Amino acid sequence: LYAAARKRYDDMAAEVKAKKEDFKYIGKNVPRYDALPKARGEAIYTRDMQLPGMLYAKFLASPYAHAKIISIDTSKAEKLPGVKAILTYRSEETIPGIPIPIKDIKTFQGLPFLAQEANWEGEFVGAVVCAETPEICDEALKLIDVQWEELPFAISVEDAMKDPTRKRAETGWKRNLIISDFPNYKEDDAYDVEKGLKDADVIVEGSCTLHQFFHAGAEPDSALAKWEGDELTLWMHTTTQYANITSSAASYLRIATALGIPASKVNLVCLYQGGSFGQNHLLSTQAARLVYASILLAKKVGKPVKAIMSRRDYYYGSEAEGVHKFKIGVKRDGTITAVKGEFLIGQGAPGGAGGLWAAADHVANWVRYDLKCPYESRYLSYETNTVPKWWTRSEQNQNARFLQAVIDHVANAIGMDPAEVFLKNARMPEPSAKAVIEEGKKRIGWEEKWHPPGKKILPNGRYHGIGFYFGHSWGNYTTPYINAALRVTPDGAVTIIGCKSDSGISAQTVYAQIVADEMGVRFEDIYFPPISETKCGYSLQIDGGAASNHGNSWLMAKLAIKAKKKVLELAAPRLGVKPEDLDMKDSEIFVKADPTKKLRLRDLATTFTVEADVSGYDWSEENVYGIFTPFHCYQAIFAEVEVDPDTGQVEVTNMVSVYDIGKALRPASAEGQVYGQACMAVWRAIQQSDLIHDPLTGVRLNANLLNTHISTCLDCENVGNVVLMEVGHGDGAYGNTGVGEMNIAQVCALISAVHNAIGKWVEPPITPDRVLKALGKA
Numbered sequence: 162l163y164a165a166a167r168k169r170y171d172d173m174a175a176e177v178k179a180k181k182e183d184f185k186y187i188g189k190n191v192p193r194y195d196a197l198p199k200a201r202g203e204a205i206y207t208r209d210m211q212l213p214g215m216l217y218a219k220f221l222a223s224p225y226a227h228a229k230i231i232s233i234d235t236s237k238a239e240k241l242p243g244v245k246a247i248l249t250y251r252s253e254e255t256i257p258g259i260p261i262p263i264k265d266i267k268t269f270q271g272l273p274f275l276a277q278e279a280n281w282e283g284e285f286v287g288a289v290v291c292a293e294t295p296e297i298c299d300e301a302l303k304l305i306d307v308q309w310e311e312l313p314f315a316i317s318v319e320d321a322m323k324d325p326t327r328k329r330a331e332t333g334w335k336r337n338l339i340i341s342d343f344p345n346y347k348e349d350d351a352y353d354v355e356k357g358l359k360d361a362d363v364i365v366e367g368s369c370t371l372h373q374f375f376h377a378g379a380e381p382d383s384a385l386a387k388w389e390g391d392e393l394t395l396w397m398h399t400t401t402q403y404a405n406i407t408s409s410a411a412s413y414l415r416i417a418t419a420l421g422i423p424a425s426k427v428n429l430v431c432l433y434q435g436g437s438f439g440q441n442h443l444l445s446t447q448a449a450r451l452v453y454a455s456i457l458l459a460k461k462v463g464k465p466v467k468a469i470m471s472r473r474d475y476y477y478g479s480e481a482e483g484v485h486k487f488k489i490g491v492k493r494d495g496t497i498t499a500v501k502g503e504f505l506i507g508q509g510a511p512g513g514a515g516g517l518w519a520a521a522d523h524v525a526n527w528v529r530y531d532l533k534c535p536y537e538s539r540y541l542s543y544e545t546n547t548v549p550k551w552w553t554r555s556e557q558n559q560n561a562r563f564l565q566a567v568i569d570h571v572a573n574a575i576g577m578d579p580a581e582v583f584l585k586n587a588r589m590p591e592p593s594a595k596a597v598i599e600e601g602k603k604r605i606g607w608e609e610k611w612h613p614p615g616k617k618i619l620p621n622g623r624y625h626g627i628g629f630y631f632g633h634s635w636g637n638y639t640t641p642y643i644n645a646a647l648r649v650t651p652d653g654a655v656t657i658i659g660c661k662s663d664s665g666i667s668a669q670t671v672y673a674q675i676v677a678d679e680m681g682v683r684f685e686d687i688y689f690p691p692i693s694e695t696k697c698g699y700s701l702q703i704d705g706g707a708a709s710n711h712g713n714s715w716l717m718a719k720l721a722i723k724a725k726k727k728v729l730e731l732a733a734p735r736l737g738v739k740p741e742d743l744d745m746k747d748s749e750i751f752v753k754a755d756p757t758k759k760l761r762l763r764d765l766a767t768t769f770t771v772e773a774d775v776s777g778y779d780w781s782e783e784n785v786y787g788i789f790t791p792f793h794c795y796q797a798i799f800a801e802v803e804v805d806p807d808t809g810q811v812e813v814t815n816m817v818s819v820y821d822i823g824k825a826l827r828p829a830s831a832e833g834q835v836y837g838q839a840c841m842a843v844w845r846a847i848q849q850s851d852l853i854h855d856p857l858t859g860v861r862l863n864a865n866l867l868n869t870h871i872s873t874c875l876d877c878e879n880v881g882n883v884v885l886m887e888v889g890h891g892d893g894a895y896g897n898t899g900v901g902e903m904n905i906a907q908v909c910a911l912i913s914a915v916h917n918a919i920g921k922w923v924e925p926p927i928t929p930d931r932v933l934k935a936l937g938k939a
Contacts, residue, residue: 184678185677185678186673186674186675186677186678186684187674187675187678187824187826187895188824188825188826188827188828189674189827189828190827190828190829191670191673191674191684191827192670193667193670193830194667194669194670194673194689194691195433195663195665195667195669195670195691198433198691199433204433204691205432205433205692206380206398206432206433206434206435207380207383207384207385207396207397207398207432207433207434208380208381208383208398208435208469209432210383210385210396210432210467212385212387212465213465214464214465215385215464215465215466215467216245216291216292216293216458216462216464216465216466216467217291217292217293217294217295217297217298217466217467217468217469218289218290218291218292218298218454218455218458218466218467218468218469219289219290219295219298219299219302219468219469219471220285220286220288220289220290220450220451220454220468220474221285221286221287221288221289221290221302221305221307222283222284222285222286222474223279223281223282223283223284223286223287224282224309224860225279225282225309225311225312225314225858225859226281226282226314226316226546226547226854226858226859226860227278227279227280227281227311227312227313227314227546227859228278228279228309228310228311228312229277229278229279229309229310229312230250230277230278230279230286230287230307230308230309230310231308231309231310232306232307232308233249233250233251233287233288233305233306233307233308234305234306234307235247235249235288235305235306237304237305237306238290238301238302238304238305241292241297241300241301241304242297243292243293243294243297244290244291244292244297244301245291245292245293245462245464246290246291246458246461246462247288247289247290247291247301247305248275248288248289248291248454248457248458248461249275249287249288250273250275250276250277250286250287250288252275254457254460254461255273255274255275255457256274256419256420256453256456256457272446272511272512274449274450274453274454274457275287275288275289275450278312280510280511280512280544280546281509281510281546281547281548281549281859282546282854282858282859282860282861283473283474283476283477283548283861283864284447284477284510284512285447285450285451285474287305287307288302288305288307289450289454289458289468290302290305291458291461291462291466295469314546314859315327315543315545315546316545316546316547316854316856316859317482317507317545318482318484318505318506318507318543318545319484319505320545321507321543321544321545322505322541322543327543327544328543328544329541329542329543329544330508330516330519330520330540330541330542331519331539331540331541331542332519332520332522332539332540332542333537333538333539333540334522334525334529334537334538335353335354335535335536335537335538336348336529336535336536337349337350337351337352337353337535338352338353338357338533338534338535339533339588340352342533342588342589352535353535353537354499354500354501354535354536354537355499356499356535357490357498357499357534357535358488358490358498358499358501359490360490360492360498360499361489361490361491361492361498361499362491362492362493363490363491363492363493363574363575364488364489364490365487365488365489365490365491365570365571365574366486366487366488366489367486367487367566367570367922368484368485368486368487369485369487369562369563369565369566369922369924370483370484370485370924370925371480371481371482371483371485371558371559371562371925372480372482372850372851372852372924372925372926373479373480373481373482373507373547373548373550373851373852374479374480374553374845374850374851374852374926375476375478375479375553375850375852375864375869376437376438376439376478376479376551376553376554377438377476377866377869377871378435378436378437378438378475379435379436380398380434380435380436380437381398381469381470381471381472381474381475382398382447382448382451382469382470382474382475383397383398383451383467383468383469383470384396384397384398384451384452384454384455384456384467384468385397385455385465385466385467385468386452386455386456386458386459386465386466386467387459387465388459388460388463391422391426392426392427392428393416393420393422393426393427393428393456394428394430395413395416395427395428395429395430395452395455395456396429396430396432397429397452398434398435398437413427413428413429413695416429416452416456419453420456427695428694428695428696429660429694429695430692430693430694431660431661431662431663431692431693431694432662432692433662433663433664433691433692434662434663434664434665435664435665436664436665437664438553438554438841439551439552439553439554439555439556446511446512446513446549447474447477447478447512447549451468451469451470452468454466454468455467455468472865472866473864473865476548476861476864476865476869477548477549478513478548478549478550478551478553479509479547479548479550479551479553479852480550480551480552480553480558480559481506481507481508481509481515481518481550481559482506482507482509482545482547482550483504483505483506483507483518483524483559483562484504484505485502485503485504485505485524485559485562485563485566486502486503486504487500487501487502487503487563487566487567487570488500488501488502489501489567489570489571490534491571491574491575493575494585495571495572495575495577495581495582495585495586496534496585496586497532497534497567497571497582497586498534498535499534499535499536499537500525500528500532500534500535500536500537500567501536501537501538502524502525502528502536502537502538502539502563503538503539503541504518504519504524504525504538504539504540504541504559504563505541505542505543506518506519506524506540506541506542506543506559507542507543507545507547507550508542508543508544508545508550509544509545509547509548509549509550510544510545510546510547510548510549511544511549512549513548513549513550513551514549514550514551514552515542515544515549515550516542517556518540518542518559519540519541519542522538522540523556523559523560524538524540524559524560524563525538525560525563526557526560527557527560527561527563527564528560528563528564528567530588530633531564531583531587531588531633532564532567532586532587532588533586533587533588534586546859547852547854547859548852548861554838554841554901554902554904554905555902555903555904555905556902557632557902557905558905558908561630561632561905561906561908561909562905562908562909565630565909565912565913568582568583568630569912569913569916573614573916576613578611579629579913580598580602580607580629580631580797583598583631584598589793592888592889593793593794593795593821593888593889594631594795594797596795596821596886596888597631597795597796597797597819597820597821597886597888598629598631598795598797598819600797600819600884600886601629601797601798601799601817601819601884602799604799604817604819604882604884605627605799605801605815605817607627607629607799610625610627610801611627611917612625612627612917614626614916614917614918614919614920615917615918615919615920615921616920617918619803621803622805622806622807623803623804623805623806623812624803624804624806624918624919625801625802625803625918626801626802626803626804626914626915626916626917626918626919627799627800627801627802627914627917628799628800628801628802628910628911628912628913628914628915628916628917629797629798629799629800629910629913630797630798630906630907630909630910630913631795631796631797631798631906632795632796632798632903632905632906633793633794633795633796634794634796634820634822634891634898634899634900634901634902634903643700643701643702643712643713643716643774643775644659644699644700644701644716644772644773644774644775645657645658645659645699645701645713645716645717645720645772645773645774646658646659646698646699646720646770646771646772646773647676647720647721647723647724647770647771647773648768648769648770649724649727649728649762649765649767649768649769649770650768651763651765651766651767651768652763653682653686653748653761653762653763653765654686654687654688655676655680655682655686655687655688655724656687656688656689656690657669657672657673657676657687657688657689657717657720658697658698658699658770659693659697659699659700659701660693660694660695660697660699660700660701661693661700661701661702661703661713662693662703663691666709666710666830666834666901667827667830668709668710668713669689669691670689670827670830671710671714671826671827671830672689672713672714672717673687673688673689674826674827675714675717675718675721675826675894676717676720676721676724677721678721679717679718679721679722679725680721680722680724680725680728680745681725681744681745681746681747681748682745682747682748682762683747683748686748686762699772701713701716702716710826710893710897710899711891711892711893711897711898711899712775712893714826714893714894714895714897715775715893715894716773716774716775717894718894718895719773719775720771720772720773723771723772723773724771725745726740727769727771728745728750728762728765729741729743729744729745729750731765731767731769732750732760732765735760735765736750736752736758736759736760738752742754745762748761748762748763749761749762750762750765793823793889793890793891793892793898794821794822794823794888794889794890794891794898795821795889796818796819796820796821796822796903796906797818797819798816798817798818798819798903798906798907798909798910799815799816799817799819799910800813800815800816800817800907800910800911800913800914801813801814801815801816801914802814802911802914802915802918803918804915804918804919804932806919806936806938808929808933809928809929809930809931809932809933809936809938809939810929810932811847811911811915811927811929811932813843813847813876813877813879813880813911814879815879815882816839816879816880816881816882816907816910816911817882817884818835818838818839818880818882818883818884818907819884819886820835820883820884820885820886820900820903821886821887821888821889822885822886822887822891822897822898822899822900823887823889823890823891823893823895823896823897823898824887824891824893824895824896824897825885825887825897826895826897828885831885831900832883832885834900834901835883835885835900835903836880836881836883838901838903838904838906838907839877839880839881839883839904839907840872840876840877840880841872841904841907842880842904842905842907842908842910842911843872843876843877843880843911844870844871844872844876845904845908845925845926846907846908846911846912846925846926846927847911847915847925847926847927847928848870848871848872848876848926848928849863849868849869849870849926849928850869850870850926851926853868880907908925911927912925912927915927915932919932919935919936921935921936922935923935
């Protein structure tokens with residue numbers, strides 16, 4: 162398998178390398194389709210959508226961290242003028258919970274549409290009101306008389322461990338020493354973790370954490386449903402990253418299944434979407450309830466119904482709580498001989514993907530993928546009465562944090578450059594990892610600035626720190642069936658047909674670039690509608706910073722090649738040659754032996770449509786390995802900080818993000834993704850971004866934009882140094898790989914930089930009070 166895959170990989174790499182300089186549009190910053198509508202404020206988002214006679218719906222949210230409704234009386238609310246309908250957990254109108262399996266994790270987990278028991282403060286539970294305005298919905302919810310029975314709750318994973326009845330999972334994983342890697346992967350069965358620890362010169366022990374930071378997307382969820390007879394039209398924000406990480410097709414198929422109606426009766430309309438950074442990735446219970454409320458109430462009242470969330474409601478997901486212990490063996494030359502990890506995970510309430518971390522070794526995965534040494538991991542994962550957990554911006558957050566702790570603690574213990582520690586132990590240090598590290602070091606002046614932790618005080622009295630971390634983006638982790646069509650009309654226009662939401666990563670523009678180059682038409686002749694519907698019959702892969710352009714690049718390339726073949730077949734009789742004697746460039750078909758003999762695409766005066774699809778596990782039709790292979794393209798981040806020893810304030814003075822992404826299909830889009838990650842990293846790493854609860858009640862204290870600090874432009878003026886490289890070869894059609902999910906690498910680089918500044922480990926978020934405590938001043 163590996164030998165065959167490697168040959169295919171090498172063949173593809175050679176082919177793509179030969180084509181890299183031939184592109185007219187791929188790799189260029191062509192104008193974005195969505196630039197003017199968004200800049201002018203004309204783009205219509207789901208939250209903006211209005212229909213004549215539209216009503217609104219809002220849910221009752223639990224005021225308790227864990228409670229059961231004993232009784233509910235809606236009579237006063239029903240009499241309020243403007244109220245049209247109220248559903249409760251006792252109503253006949255309901256939709257069964259549908260499990261959505263991801264590695265045996267069920268994100269909806271069979272939970273009822275309207276539950277009687279709440280498992281976290283703020284959970285939609287008990288009742289949903291439909292009224293003429295959002296304000297009337299709010300008043301009606303206040304008039305509902307609810308009697309609650311408060312139940313025991315656990316906010317932290319440490320509290321959960323004290324409850325013997327609390328649901329928990331226990332798993333374990335291991336791998337021996339790698340003695341040969343791709344294409345002939347092999348482990349040394351005699352060299353396990355215990356032998357590695359015995360062979361070590363130094364044993365390094367410690368712990369690290371990762372906090373429960375919110376997603377904090379800009380557009381709170383909403384869903385609008387309209388029935389016309391037995392046909393349903395649905396507008397929903399959650400189409401950005403919906404269902405089982407596949408396509409818009411999965412969305413309406415699952416909805417149709419839940420309703421018990423044919424999928425042909427459901428039409429999903431994809432408008433512009435605000436980025437959710439993974440929050441809607443798996444159709445959470447909270448998001449699903451919003452969608453189903455709009456559907457059921459629209460059917461009941463006979464009018465369109467939009468179900469909406471408040472800003473506080475939208476704080477319904479966060480990163481899992483992670484407490485990670487490690488024991489590492491290392492030689493004095495920097496060779497890591499073994500890594501042993503014990504991981505405690507607070508997986509939140511039912512309705513998310515919190516069980517994924519223990520079920521998929523999702524803290525030690527990067528140790529497994531990146532290092533040669535043997536490793537062993539043990540997990541204890543507990544349900545807690547906090548918001549359901551999803552990956553925020555990346556599902557690799559815990560993996561990256563743990564590997565950073567391994568590399569940094571080893572480097573600190575033996576006095577070695579952490580970048581050199583990684584390169585010495587990496588499974589595939591060349592070409593990509595070494596290239597981005599060397600470029601990053603040069604850009605930030607690492608050799609001149611790096612110093613032992615806590616040893617450099619600047620003239621202004623502040624501590625100077627410089628830190629490093631790395632990551633590897635990816636794109637091939639889905640189980641899809643996606644398809645699209647391309648229509649050529651008599652005027653020479655080319656339209657891409659396929660349902661796909663736009664969440665701001667200029668995906669439609671990139672797909673048009675691919676079609677233009679592969680088909681040989683002008684970019685300005687291609688149109689990809691920004692608003693699409695599933696009734697068009699085609700559905701692309703969903704938006705996602707790591708997967709969207711990877712998978713759909715294959716689809717667009719196949720589609721364009723097929724269309725070009727059709728054009729040349731139609732033109733051949735007109736030019737008196739065989740199709741293979743023709744080519745097309747800039748929307749002109751010409752004879753290769755005599756380019757003066759040509760025909761404009763529009764002169765064909767014909768209409769035709771071609772189709773293409775991609776299917777198979779992990780893109781097995783196109784993926785060079787057919788397995789999860791994230792380490793072809795690495796990214797290296799170098800951060801520089803100043804720490805005020807009197808106030809504890811951390812200031813980011815420089816950040817260099819060097820990203821090898823195989824092929825930058827549209828460089829400005831990739832750079833924007835990286836800059837956005839860096840801005841997000843500032844507030845996640847050094848500002849108050851933790852999910853805070855009242856320990857006595859379990860109520861969220863900072864589910865708002867006032868007490869959860871979000872970076873502003875003033876915080877991020879020094880983080881925009883982005884360098885794109887094309888060294889490795891990812892699994893996309895042009896060697897491209899994902900770019901959008903490496904925010905955690907910038908977070909880890911800042912953690913490393915603060916340690917280098919003060920010589921103390923500070924767990925994130927690295928707020929002034931935590932810095933002062935580490936310095937013994939709090």
